[in-house]
Structure formats: structure tokens, C-alpha cells
Amino acid sequence: MKEGKDIDKLFKDGLENPDLPFNDLDWDNLEERLHPAPKRRGIPLFWYAAAAGIAAMLLIVFLLIKPNGKIETIARSKTGNRNQNNIEKSGDNAVKPNEVPEKQVDRGVNVAQNPLSINRRSTEEGHKQDNKDIFAPNVENGQKTKEILENNGNMLAGIRFKPELSPTINEVEFMEQPLSTKVETGKPDRMKPLAVKQKSRFVLSILAAPDLTSVQKSGQSSLSGGFGVEATYAVTKRISITTGAVYAKKIYDSDFSLYKPNTTYVFSVTPSNIHANCDVIDIPLNVNYKIFNGRRNSISVSTGLSSYLMLKEQYTYSYDGAAYKGPKDYTVRNQNQHYLGIANVGLEFQHKINNNLSISAKPFMKIPLTDIGYGNSRLSSTGVAISVNMNLFKKN
Known part of the structure; x- marks a missing residue:
């Protein structure tokens, strides 16, 4: 306890009689911080630059504008x-x-x-x-x-x-010289016509065409589709011709009564339904007429004929009841070609992106003019073809 009291007394004496050294320099620094002297604003640098620019301009004007020698x-x-x-x-x-x-x-x-x-x-x-x-x-x-x-x-x-x-500075002699003018005779040169960019007559299209394929009178439609390349040649500003090749899948279901193959085979048990999956090359030949031709957009109607080249035909038979009672499937390869056997009807909406590129959407319908495939079915399709079109062989 005594040691603690001595410590308290020591702190008390130190606080009552502090021995702080006095320094006049510290008080001067504190006074400068409390009352800072106003800083003198210097002339901005851009004023010097402006004065130098004006002086340079005056010097250039003085050097350029000199008394003309004609005064003398x-x-x-x-x-x-x-x-x-x-x-x-x-x-x-x-x-x-x-x-x-x-x-x-x-x-x-x-x-x-x-x-x-x-x-x-x-x-x-x-x-x-x-x-x-x-x-x-x-x-x-x-x-x-x-x-x-x-x-x-x-x-x-x-x-x-x-x-x-x-002797070259002789104003009187120069004025007295007779003036002579040379007149060109003959026909003037024929001006060449200006080069004008002509629109390309050939258009290459890359397309994808999803559709719904069905056999007429079956009442059933299946999602099919194809993709391919087409080329269009412009005969006039409004009439053009289109052809190409499209690889398509023709998938459809129908009753066995609409299936009429050219075969002598007799089913022991008649199937109730047929499912077909066919690989086809579609070669169209269409004539297009442009009914509206704007700056960016155009509308055309098209009609023509298509040829179907059947690459592979796979038919699957289904029967009533669960028990197997006859053939289950049948495949035919490269046996049926139908030249100009399908009618095409379409309406194309085209939008031009630039002078060389455009996109289009074409709702279409394919109507059979003859029986299609091994099953001799009246196969029809309805869909929309989306294409990207590029101008080729553009000339000036």
C-alpha cells in the first residue's frame, strides 16, 4: 500500500508542476497554421501560351504583308x-x-x-x-x-x-503585242459514261426448311425438314428463276389402307399403321415474280415443280394387339425417282442487309402430282424456308 501511495503522489506532483520546455519556434509554427498567409495566385500557364500565340500571329502577318513592288x-x-x-x-x-x-x-x-x-x-x-x-x-x-x-x-x-x-520589264511593248487566240476545230471528244454499279444477276442462298409432312387424307402430320443450297438468276428486275438441291427428311404416319406398294407380297396379318422415314434429294425449279420492291424489303411469289430422288425409304409396320403377327419393317434404297412430280407454291419476304447480303423467309407448300415412294403415297409438305442470300459476280 505504501508503494502504491508513493506512485500516486509521484503522478500528482508531476501533473501539478509539469516541467515543459518552452520553444518560440514551435509557437511560430502553430501561429502560421492558425493564421496562414494568403497565397499569391500566379498567372495561369495558358495566359502565357495565349500571349505567345498572339505574338507569333502578329509576326507572321508582318512578314506576309509587305509593300507591293508595284508602288515604285x-x-x-x-x-x-x-x-x-x-x-x-x-x-x-x-x-x-x-x-x-x-x-x-x-x-x-x-x-x-x-x-x-x-x-x-x-x-x-x-x-x-x-x-x-x-x-x-x-x-x-x-x-x-x-x-x-x-x-x-x-x-x-x-x-x-x-x-x-x-528588257523583260517592258510594259508598253507587252501591251502593244497583238493578242492571238487558238480556236480548236473539229468534233469534241465523246464523253465516256460514268461507271454505275449494276446489281448482280446471280444470288446464292443457303436455307433451312422445317415443315410438316403428311399423306393426303390420313389426318396425321409429322415434323420434318431439310437444308440445302439454291441459286437464283434474275431475268428482269421482277422475274427470276431458282433451282438448287435440298437434302430433306420426309417423316410421316398413315393408315395401311393408304399404303399401296408395287409388290406381290401378301401379309398374313394386315398391319394397322405405317411409319415412314425417308431420305430425299429435292431439286426445285421455280419461277419468281417480285410484286413489291422497296429500298430494303421486297415480296415475291413463286411457283414451279420439284423432283424427288428417294435415297433411302424405311417403313415400320404396327399391328393391333401386342403379339407379333407379321413383318416389322422394310427398307428400300435408291429405287424411286419422281421427276417434276411435286408442285411448289411459295411467298417470299426478303430484307436487304447491305448491297451483297440479305435474308428471307418463305412460307411454302409442296403438292404431289403423282404417287411418291415405294408405298405410292400422296405425300405433301407445308413449311417455312429461312435463307441467307449472297450476290455473286457483281460487275461495275
């Missing part, structure tokens, strides 16, 4: 016109052919008429002649010649200090 030409032309007027006035008032040498008068008039373009011949003569001859005044008419030189100082200075001007 116009100024010289105007000066030449004023000099020409002065020469004409001074010639009327003071200069006469007897008083001024002929060579000086001709040279002055040519320069006054066209101060910017000097004839090459006169320029060469000016080079050969001494400069003193150009400025030498006539003894008798010195005062008048001096006036001409003063009025045409700019012109004569140009002859003396710039005697060779580029």
Missing part, C-alpha cells in the same frame, strides 16, 4: 508622265529643230514617252557615246538646252546612272 513602278510612271508634259511644253515654247541637235531631241522624246523601258538599240548607242555629249549644250542655244536638262533631270539621271534596264 506606279510612282515612276507618274514621274515619267509629268516629265513628258514638261518636255512637250518646253518644246512648244522654246525648242526648235534648228536650235537643238536632232540626236538630243530624239533621245529626250523616247525617254519621256517611256521612262521605264528603253530601247536596246538606243541604250547601246548611249553606252558608246561619251557622257559629255549627252550633257553638252549647244553653243547658240545654251540657255534653252539648260532648261530642258533641268526639267528632265530625273530622266537624264536615269539614263546616266542606270543605262541598262531589264
